[in-house]
Amino acid sequence: MKRRVIAMFALVFALAFGSLATAQAADPLPSWNDGEAKQSIIAFVTRVTKEGSSEFVSPAERIATFDNDGTLWAEQPLYFQLLFALDRVKRLAPQHPEWKDKEPFASLLEGDVQAALAGGDRAILEIVMATHAGMTTAEFEQVVKEWLATAKHPTTKRPFTEMVYQPMLEVLAYLRANGFKTFIASGGGIEFMRPWTERVYGIPPEQVIGSSIKTKLEVNDGKPVLVRLPELNFLDDKEGKPVAINQHIGRRPIAAFGNSDGDLQMLQWTTAGEGPRFALYVRHTDAEREWAYDRESSIGRFDKGLDEARAKGWTVVDMKQDWKVIYPPEKK
Amino acid sequence: MKRRVIAMFALVFALAFGSLATAQAADPLPSWNDGEAKQSIIAFVTRVTKEGSSEFVSPAERIATFDNDGTLWAEQPLYFQLLFALDRVKRLAPQHPEWKDKEPFASLLEGDVQAALAGGDRAILEIVMATHAGMTTAEFEQVVKEWLATAKHPTTKRPFTEMVYQPMLEVLAYLRANGFKTFIASGGGIEFMRPWTERVYGIPPEQVIGSSIKTKLEVNDGKPVLVRLPELNFLDDKEGKPVAINQHIGRRPIAAFGNSDGDLQMLQWTTAGEGPRFALYVRHTDAEREWAYDRESSIGRFDKGLDEARAKGWTVVDMKQDWKVIYPPEKK
Numbered sequence: 001m002k003r004r005v006i007a008m009f010a011l012v013f014a015l016a017f018g019s020l021a022t023a024q025a026a027d028p029l030p031s032w033n034d035g036e037a038k039q040s041i042i043a044f045v046t047r048v049t050k051e052g053s054s055e056f057v058s059p060a061e062r063i064a065t066f067d068n069d070g071t072l073w074a075e076q077p078l079y080f081q082l083l084f085a086l087d088r089v090k091r092l093a094p095q096h097p098e099w100k101d102k103e104p105f106a107s108l109l110e111g112d113v114q115a116a117l118a119g120g121d122r123a124i125l126e127i128v129m130a131t132h133a134g135m136t137t138a139e140f141e142q143v144v145k146e147w148l149a150t151a152k153h154p155t156t157k158r159p160f161t162e163m164v165y166q167p168m169l170e171v172l173a174y175l176r177a178n179g180f181k182t183f184i185a186s187g188g189g190i191e192f193m194r195p196w197t198e199r200v201y202g203i204p205p206e207q208v209i210g211s212s213i214k215t216k217l218e219v220n221d222g223k224p225v226l227v228r229l230p231e232l233n234f235l236d237d238k239e240g241k242p243v244a245i246n247q248h249i250g251r252r253p254i255a256a257f258g259n260s261d262g263d264l265q266m267l268q269w270t271t272a273g274e275g276p277r278f279a280l281y282v283r284h285t286d287a288e289r290e291w292a293y294d295r296e297s298s299i300g301r302f303d304k305g306l307d308e309a310r311a312k313g314w315t316v317v318d319m320k321q322d323w324k325v326i327y328p329p330e331k332k
Numbered sequence: 333m334k335r336r337v338i339a340m341f342a343l344v345f346a347l348a349f350g351s352l353a354t355a356q357a358a359d360p361l362p363s364w365n366d367g368e369a370k371q372s373i374i375a376f377v378t379r380v381t382k383e384g385s386s387e388f389v390s391p392a393e394r395i396a397t398f399d400n401d402g403t404l405w406a407e408q409p410l411y412f413q414l415l416f417a418l419d420r421v422k423r424l425a426p427q428h429p430e431w432k433d434k435e436p437f438a439s440l441l442e443g444d445v446q447a448a449l450a451g452g453d454r455a456i457l458e459i460v461m462a463t464h465a466g467m468t469t470a471e472f473e474q475v476v477k478e479w480l481a482t483a484k485h486p487t488t489k490r491p492f493t494e495m496v497y498q499p500m501l502e503v504l505a506y507l508r509a510n511g512f513k514t515f516i517a518s519g520g521g522i523e524f525m526r527p528w529t530e531r532v533y534g535i536p537p538e539q540v541i542g543s544s545i546k547t548k549l550e551v552n553d554g555k556p557v558l559v560r561l562p563e564l565n566f567l568d569d570k571e572g573k574p575v576a577i578n579q580h581i582g583r584r585p586i587a588a589f590g591n592s593d594g595d596l597q598m599l600q601w602t603t604a605g606e607g608p609r610f611a612l613y614v615r616h617t618d619a620e621r622e623w624a625y626d627r628e629s630s631i632g633r634f635d636k637g638l639d640e641a642r643a644k645g646w647t648v649v650d651m652k653q654d655w656k657v658i659y660p661p662e663k664k
Contacts, residue, residue, distance in 0.1 A: 060536060137578060181538070194582040204392060205582030206513070207538075215578060217571040217597060224601050226578055233579075239549040246469060246547060246558055247565075248580060250526040250537030265549060269556050 028174040030324075031167040037280075037322045040315045041171060044278040045178050048254065055276045059179035063253040065209075065245060065266060066172070068186035068193060070259035070300040071282050072201060073164040074153075076291040078113070079299065080160045081192050082124065084147050086113065088131040096130075105130070125232070128189075133213055133230035136220075137191060140228055144195045161200050162331065167323045168257075168282070172201055175255070183207045183253070185245050187237035187262055191228075209248045211236045237262045242269035254278065260300040264308060271312070279314040281305060286320040360506040362656075363499040369612070369654045372647045373503060376610040377510050380586065387608045391511035395585040397541075397577055397598060398504070400518035400525060402591035402632040403614050404533060405496040406485075408623040410445070411631065412492045413524050414456065416479050418445065420463040428462075437462070460521075461562035465545055468557040469523060476527045490662065493532050498660045500589075500614070504533055507587070515585070517541045517577055519569035519594055523560075541580045543568045569594045574601035586610065592632040596640060603644070611646040613637060618652040 032038040048057040069075040078086075089099070089108050099105035104123040107115035117123055132140065148161055156163065172182050182203055184193060190210030197203045212233040215226045236244045242265055245253065255278040256263070256270035267279040283302060284293050294302040309316050319326070364370040380389040401407040410418075421431070421440050431437035436448035436455040449455055464472065480493055488495065504514050514535055516525060522542030529535045544565040547558045568576045574597055577585065587610040588595070588602035599611040615634060616625050626634040641648050651658070 060530070063538075190579070190582070198392070206395075206580065208582060212579065215575050217574050217601070223604050224574065224597065226574060242549050242556065242558060243547050247522070247544065248538065250522070250540060265556065269549070272555050 028177070029167065029170045031170055033322055033324055035322055037315050037317045040278075041174070041280070044255065044276065045174065048276050049178050057254055057275065061251065061254060062175075062178070062180040063183065063249060063251050064175050064180045064255040064257070065183045065185040065241075065249075065253045065270070066168075066256075067258040067260070067263045067266070068184050068188055068210075070284065071165075071257055071263070072168050072172075072184070073160070074290060075300050076293070077154065079188065080153075080163075081188050082127075083154075083160075084144070084151070084192070085127050085131045087147060087151060088143070089127060092131065129213070129230035132189065132192075133228045135228055137215060137226040137228060140191055141195050144192055148196060158327070158330065161196055163327055164200055165282075165323070166325050166328045169201065169328065171257070172203070176202065180255070181207065183209060183245075183249060185209045185236065185241050185256075185266060187211055187235070189213075190236075209236060209244050211240075239265050241266035245269070256280075257282070258305070259284065260302050261305045262300075264305045267305070267314065268308075271314075279309070279312075280317065281309050281314060282317045283319065285318050286323075286326070288320075289326045290319060292320075360509070361499065361502045363502055365654055365656055367654055369647050369649045372610075373506070373612070376587065376608065377506065380608050381510050389586055389607065393583065393586060394507075394510070394512040395515065395581060395583050396507050396512045396587040396589070397515045397517040397581075397585045397602070398500075398588075399590040399592070399595045399598070400516050400520050400542075402616065403497075403589055403595070404500050404504075404516070405492070406622060407632050408625070409486065411520070412485075412495075413520050414459075415486075415492075416476070416483070416524070417459050417463045419479060419483060420475070421459060424463065457564070461545070464521065464524075465560045465562035468552075468559055469547060470557070472523055472560055473527050476524055480528055490659070493528055494663065495659055496532055497614075497655070498657050499655045501533065501660065503589070504535070508534065512587070513539065515539045515541060515577075515581060517568065517573050517588075517598060519543055519567070521545075522568075541568060541576050543572075571597050573598035577601070588612075589614070590637070591616065592634050593637045594632075596637045599637070599646065600640075603646075611641070611644075612649065613641050613646060614649045615651065617650050618655075618658070620652075621658045622651060624652075 104116035194205040439447035
């Protein structure tokens with residue numbers, strides 16, 4: 001009796017879902033043009049999910065990490081988190097009269113972003129600390145959500161969370177449909193991403209890794225809160241990415257996706273493990289629909305990474321050639 | 333046609349799995365005696381999983397965090413990780429002739445643990461750094477696995493991974509069966525736990541939070557490795573637990589489980605959120621089957637936490653009264 005029930009179960013399952021599964025298998029990456037890049041993704045997923053094969057990877061070990069800026073969403077003309085910080089400097093300026101005479105704030109408030117950022121990493125760090133610290137984690141989350149709900153990209157005029165790459169959303173979904181756990185490992189702020197990554201990418205907060213400032217437990221009106229301190233905790237870039245991935249995940253990814261030299265160590269770390277491995281670089285080649293930049297760019301520089309990808313045969317996506325569309329359709 | 337297929341599907345599903353589900357629902361916590369503690373766990377899970385109820389919590393938000401030492405496994409006569417470190421001092425002694433004249437190592441090598449630990453936290457830190465650093469993360473994982481495969485507890489003579497609490501294993505499984513994601517948040521070392529938590533608790537490495545030392549990416553023979561440095565990265569105890577939970581998970585748990593004052597801030601942080609919340613303390617009251625200790629103990633002191641649990645009506649498990657068994661059956 002039991003065996004008959006299971007057989008019926010299998011039959012009904014096949015009837016109900018068989019056609020759906022076939023349709024999906026037909027093209028899991030519809031926004032990708034047929035080509036080496038697309039084929040390499042599908043070939044890797046097929047290899048590691050084939051039961052009984054010597055290359056089969058158990059679902060628990062199917063970890064994939066994605067850079068965010070320039071890999072999952074755009075990063076021009078400036079990292080979006082930096083645009084957020086600049087907007088916030090303007091918003092907070094009335095409470096900081098001293099900023100009128102203090103760089104990098106003075107230049108920023110006069111509208112001269114170039115001059116403000118001439119101070120390099122130190123100027124950026126000052127701007128970040130002035131705009132990201134001195135409040136609770138719950139307050140910061142609210143500030144990020146409010147900004148994303150109203151801010152528009154300077155050239156496309158679209159909300160920033162719509163400037164994500166449709167072909168990469170399909171890769172995320174395709175990997176998850178094949179038992180992968182998808183993580184972000186970004187140089188961007190961990191608490192700047194978490195309020196929206198689940199809605200936009202399907203990646204929950206506990207699978208977001210990023211740079212962070214220190215926080216401290218305090219008690220306000222009898223309630224514990226976490227206060228954000230103006231002190232760097234961890235910079236999740238370059239050599240920092242494997243360190244943070246190990247700290248958060250405790251396993252080595254089998255697939256990693258990036259777009260710049262800042263992701264090179266993550267891709268090296270990922271591919272140095274045993275068994276089948278996959279590394280993919282998104283190359284920005286589409287000046288018309290997105291931006292074209294690589295070896296000379298100050299944002300998202302892709303130079304050493306490009307050489308190594310070619311030497312090692314990693315997948316390099318040519319946005320202009322490989323992607324049918326860049327962004328998802330505009331929301332009404 | 334389609335609707336008929338779905339109805340058949342539902343029917344077969346019910347036939348195949350209905351009886352199993354009923355059996356499980358009958359008693360999800362068979363090693364617990366009936367009493368307030370057991371009832372409070374079941375009542376909470378029932379409340380937050382009842383669809384349509386105002387107290388319903390979406391599966392994504394069903395986060396539960398567990399302390400490890402004294403909550404999921406035993407911690408007497410010394411934290412097991414400290415026993416590991418002591419064994420390792422003996423193993424490494426031939427490579428460190430200078431230890432013969434240097435505390436805390438000299439006392440340890442003479443077999444006088446009390447004298448070695450008289451140096452307090454500083455002595456412990458020195459022992460930990462000497463035994464946990466100076467190798468790659470992969471090498472350390474191997475060392476931990478080898479120790480666990482052979483080491484026996486000094487009084488029970490059982491492997492340490494069998495000195496986990498059977499009633500708590502049932503709580504972990506019960507929560508997961510109800511859509512919870514279970515995490516460890518322990519003062520113990522994150523890399524000391526990850527090699528075995530999945531097998532023993534069903535908790536994967538990416539859901540383990542703990543104390544850590546710093547690591548650094550290096551390249552050995554052309555291969556990237558993470559080297560463990562003799563420098564504390566984060567102490568995941570007391571005020572550190574909410575900080576680390578926020579850093580790793582990015583959501584506030586709705587349920588937290590501990591056994592000592594070191595867990596108090598985690599329980600406060602958990603219960604300070606909105607909506608239904610659950611906090612549970614395991615109290616060590618069973619001198620016969622386990623150990624009995626609380627307010628005066630140097631290991632797992634439970635003093636302020638006990639007062640606060642009583643004042644706030646948190647669940648306090650009385651091991652002697654509430655648990656039918658302590659450990660799982662011995663493996664043959």
